Amino acid sequence: MNSIEIQIKGIVQGVGFRPFVYNLAIINKLYGWVNNDDQGVNIALEGDKVSVDIFIKTLKKTPPPLSKIDSIIIKEKIFENFSSFDIKKSLNTSSKSTIISPDMAICKDCIEDINDDENFRFSYALTNCTNCGPRYSIIKTVPYDRVNTSMSEFIMCEKCEQEYKNPLNRRYHAQPVSCEDCGPKIALYDNKNIELSSNLKAIIDIAKKIKEGEIVAIKGLGGFHLVCDATNNKSVDNLRKRKNRPTKPFAVMFKNIDEIKKYANISKKEEEIINSKEKPITLVDLDLNQKESKLSKYLAPNINRLGCFLAYTPLHHILFKYLDVPIIATSANLAGEPILRFKDEIINKLGNVVDFILDFNRNIINACDDSVVQVANNDILILRNARGYAPSSFKLDKTIKRKNSKKILALGANQKSTIALAFEDNLILSPYIGDLASISSLEYFTRTIETFKRFYDFTPDILVCDKHPNYESTKWAKTQNIKLIQIQHHYAHVLSCMSEYNLNKDVLAFCFDGTGYGDDGNIWGGEVFIANNKEYKRVNHIKYFKLLGGEKSIKEPKRVALSLLFEVFSLEEVLSLDNSCVKAFSTIEVKLMHAVWQKSLNTPLTSSVGRLFDAIASFASLTQTQTYEGETGLQIEMAYNKNIKEFYSFDINDNQIDLKKAIKEIIKDKNKEQICSKFINMLVEIIISLSKKYDNLPIILTGGVFQNKTLLELISKRLENMNKEYYYSKKIPLNDSGISIGQIYSQI
Numbered sequence: 001m002n003s004i005e006i007q008i009k010g011i012v013q014g015v016g017f018r019p020f021v022y023n024l025a026i027i028n029k030l031y032g033w034v035n036n037d038d039q040g041v042n043i044a045l046e047g048d049k050v051s052v053d054i055f056i057k058t059l060k061k062t063p064p065p066l067s068k069i070d071s072i073i074i075k076e077k078i079f080e081n082f083s084s085f086d087i088k089k090s091l092n093t094s095s096k097s098t099i100i101s102p103d104m105a106i107c108k109d110c111i112e113d114i115n116d117d118e119n120f121r122f123s124y125a126l127t128n129c130t131n132c133g134p135r136y137s138i139i140k141t142v143p144y145d146r147v148n149t150s151m152s153e154f155i156m157c158e159k160c161e162q163e164y165k166n167p168l169n170r171r172y173h174a175q176p177v178s179c180e181d182c183g184p185k186i187a188l189y190d191n192k193n194i195e196l197s198s199n200l201k202a203i204i205d206i207a208k209k210i211k212e213g214e215i216v217a218i219k220g221l222g223g224f225h226l227v228c229d230a231t232n233n234k235s236v237d238n239l240r241k242r243k244n245r246p247t248k249p250f251a252v253m254f255k256n257i258d259e260i261k262k263y264a265n266i267s268k269k270e271e272e273i274i275n276s277k278e279k280p281i282t283l284v285d286l287d288l289n290q291k292e293s294k295l296s297k298y299l300a301p302n303i304n305r306l307g308c309f310l311a312y313t314p315l316h317h318i319l320f321k322y323l324d325v326p327i328i329a330t331s332a333n334l335a336g337e338p339i340l341r342f343k344d345e346i347i348n349k350l351g352n353v354v355d356f357i358l359d360f361n362r363n364i365i366n367a368c369d370d371s372v373v374q375v376a377n378n379d380i381l382i383l384r385n386a387r388g389y390a391p392s393s394f395k396l397d398k399t400i401k402r403k404n405s406k407k408i409l410a411l412g413a414n415q416k417s418t419i420a421l422a423f424e425d426n427l428i429l430s431p432y433i434g435d436l437a438s439i440s441s442l443e444y445f446t447r448t449i450e451t452f453k454r455f456y457d458f459t460p461d462i463l464v465c466d467k468h469p470n471y472e473s474t475k476w477a478k479t480q481n482i483k484l485i486q487i488q489h490h491y492a493h494v495l496s497c498m499s500e501y502n503l504n505k506d507v508l509a510f511c512f513d514g515t516g517y518g519d520d521g522n523i524w525g526g527e528v529f530i531a532n533n534k535e536y537k538r539v540n541h542i543k544y545f546k547l548l549g550g551e552k553s554i555k556e557p558k559r560v561a562l563s564l565l566f567e568v569f570s571l572e573e574v575l576s577l578d579n580s581c582v583k584a585f586s587t588i589e590v591k592l593m594h595a596v597w598q599k600s601l602n603t604p605l606t607s608s609v610g611r612l613f614d615a616i617a618s619f620a621s622l623t624q625t626q627t628y629e630g631e632t633g634l635q636i637e638m639a640y641n642k643n644i645k646e647f648y649s650f651d652i653n654d655n656q657i658d659l660k661k662a663i664k665e666i667i668k669d670k671n672k673e674q675i676c677s678k679f680i681n682m683l684v685e686i687i688i689s690l691s692k693k694y695d696n697l698p699i700i701l702t703g704g705v706f707q708n709k710t711l712l713e714l715i716s717k718r719l720e721n722m723n724k725e726y727y728y729s730k731k732i733p734l735n736d737s738g739i740s741i742g743q744i745y746s747q748i
Helices: 018-025 048-062 109-114 156-164 199-211 232-244 257-261 268-274 312-321 342-351 399-405 439-455 472-478 487-500 556-568 572-577 587-599 609-619 633-639 662-664 672-693 709-721 737-747
Strands: 002-013 030-036 042-049 067-078 085-087 186-190 193-199 217-221 225-231 252-254 281-286 307-308 325-331 356-360 372-376 379-384 391-395 409-410 421-422 426-429 462-466 483-487 507-512 526-531 536-542 651-653 656-658 699-702 724-729
Touching: 002 048, 018 030, 018 042, 018 048, 042 048, 048 067, 048 232, 067 391, 085 281, 085 587, 109 312, 186 199, 199 217, 199 312, 199 356, 217 312, 217 342, 225 232, 252 257, 257 268, 257 307, 268 281, 268 307, 268 372, 268 379, 342 356, 342 609, 372 709, 379 737, 399 587, 409 737, 421 737, 439 472, 462 472, 462 737, 472 483, 483 487, 487 507, 487 526, 487 699, 487 737, 507 672, 507 724, 556 572, 556 662, 572 587, 609 633, 609 672, 633 672, 633 709, 651 672, 662 672, 672 699, 672 709, 699 709, 709 724
Parallel strands: 030 085, 217 356, 252 307, 281 372, 409 462, 462 483, 507 699, 536 656, 699 724
Antiparallel strands: 002 042, 002 067, 030 042, 186 193, 186 356, 217 225, 225 325, 252 325, 281 307, 372 379, 391 426, 409 421, 421 426, 507 526, 526 536, 651 656
16 A cells, blocks of 8 residues: 655645545545645545556646646655545645636636526626636635635625535635625626616626717726727727727727637637637737728727737626627726726726726735737747736746745836746746836835735845836835845846746847846847846947937837938938938928937937837838837838848948948838838848857847737748747746846846
8 A cells, every 4th residue: 555645836726626636536546635735735645556656647647727736746654544535624834835826717617607597606797616717816815715815705605605615516615606695796887986786787787888889897807997899989989089098909808719700810829829718818910801890990000910809707708698799898097007906996097988887896906917918930929927827937947946045026127017036946927017107006016016925925035126227116126125136127138038948058139129228328129148147248239329309209200210310311411301200390390309419418329129110110101109119010010011022231340230221221212011021121130140140059039029920930930940049938928027037037
């Protein structure tokens, strides 16, 4: 007879792990017990060797669908002659390390329950089980027990309690389990906070409001959505005006995948991701050949891509019973602020935007936005790491584990903020926080830090932050009486990618980005490093150019383009040019800008490739102003023509990539497809040219610019044809949301 104990770490709580173990033990006629503690799951097991081996093999190969096993430690133990197999109560230990599970979309079984008129959860909008529903958004601390969640105030009825206590039921210890008799209630309010209806009637009423063209707020797993009919031009236009969101695309929620296929061309991989248990917003190409699309023309102005996702809560599924149109479902927040969690916040901050609010009284403890992904090279690329994926956990390899005895907290960047923690052999990435551009955002940032400290009884020994002195995360770090280390922004981007692949060697890293504080005080963003996880050397960069008006140039691409013209031509030559950039200014404005440029007044130097995209959009007459980050990149991508193989000229001298020849060539081209295609092709050639110079080094592609799917796929294909080893982040965002992971990796 075998007698063993098993300790399992990872995402193993709130995912049906104990009933899975219980049933597996019963099937194999094994005896002992299983319990949770704040480090993971523990099992004591006795039985014949063959049955024990089958148990362990099954445990490793087919664990519960929402679980993620990071480690399994098996030890022999003294034989205790157990006569049954039991599930024991959770224990608290002195060290918390169990990993928090992300929120998950409703499973097929629960969808069947809410559609079955003989089931007591028929049309109950907060139905869930161990395989789906809220986790991170409702938990206060670990272990993941009901008393530690926002469900603690709801006393289970007899039916729910029977399921909750039955190890053979998929709702065994599903902490949010409830029904209409004992659980949270749905209610519909107007924007004056007057309750109008409740439960199923509230959902039917809100569906009617949406069909009538109203703009409403609906509570989701991690916050509220702003919702309206995605086929109603007037409603969508009204939402844009009320939200002051002129052109930034809206995400659209569909009833099922067939509805998405009516409007978009999706690959098998995209379909797989859209249908996955995470149900992220997935960027797909619209079907431009469809002449009679019902979708509003205001959903994604000037681009051919749309963020699509499926109904992922029981409330959404019930709503679509009474709606026959897709809906906009965009985060309910003020510009630059985090997603809102409470009805009263909606009324106070967005009362002039929404007409009605659909709420329920299960509190959201931890806000969590929708994840955003795209498919590149037939693989997932996470752009916003949130619901379904985050908190994300990674295991450090054993060599790193031995070096890392300190508890490290990394604070990320200022845009697309995240935090990251390292303790023992764990590396944890928080969900997307957002831009730290407001008091509300900064409060959310500090609240998230406190949340993760509470989860893991975590007190950092070391803080790591960006070098930018004006980043709010940097300012906050300097107020703490903790050892502080500052890491250069683009080096952190490189390290972020290295961490995903556990790289511990020299690499040639291309960090093409929008902004970042450089070691010389200039704005970097077109960098080429030779780097490892301890040091970096800047071996090339885009030759500096001036940003006319500083940050104002980010919103006005024409300023960037004009500055590049001043680098190449005299004032008289610029004024004589027949170019859309020059035409966007009056003669007096051009002369004034030239004087400012000559005297270097509020014209910081930059090497940013992100700003080059802005300039190209201006030269190509795509836009002279932009209203959201990345707008120019999306428009350039839309104008790209794969049949155009030419590229603009460039020089590489004294470790600088000089684009003066390219600027001279660009102004001769009048066709936007020519300009955009040859520009992207040029970036590919720059990377290929430099990679040949350092032929012995593997390549890293990182920074927000490589979110450009066209650029990423083009350079990937070229590198593959060269049999070149290369990497880019997939599970960790390429953009600034990955910075905190890179900051951590610099210290371990």
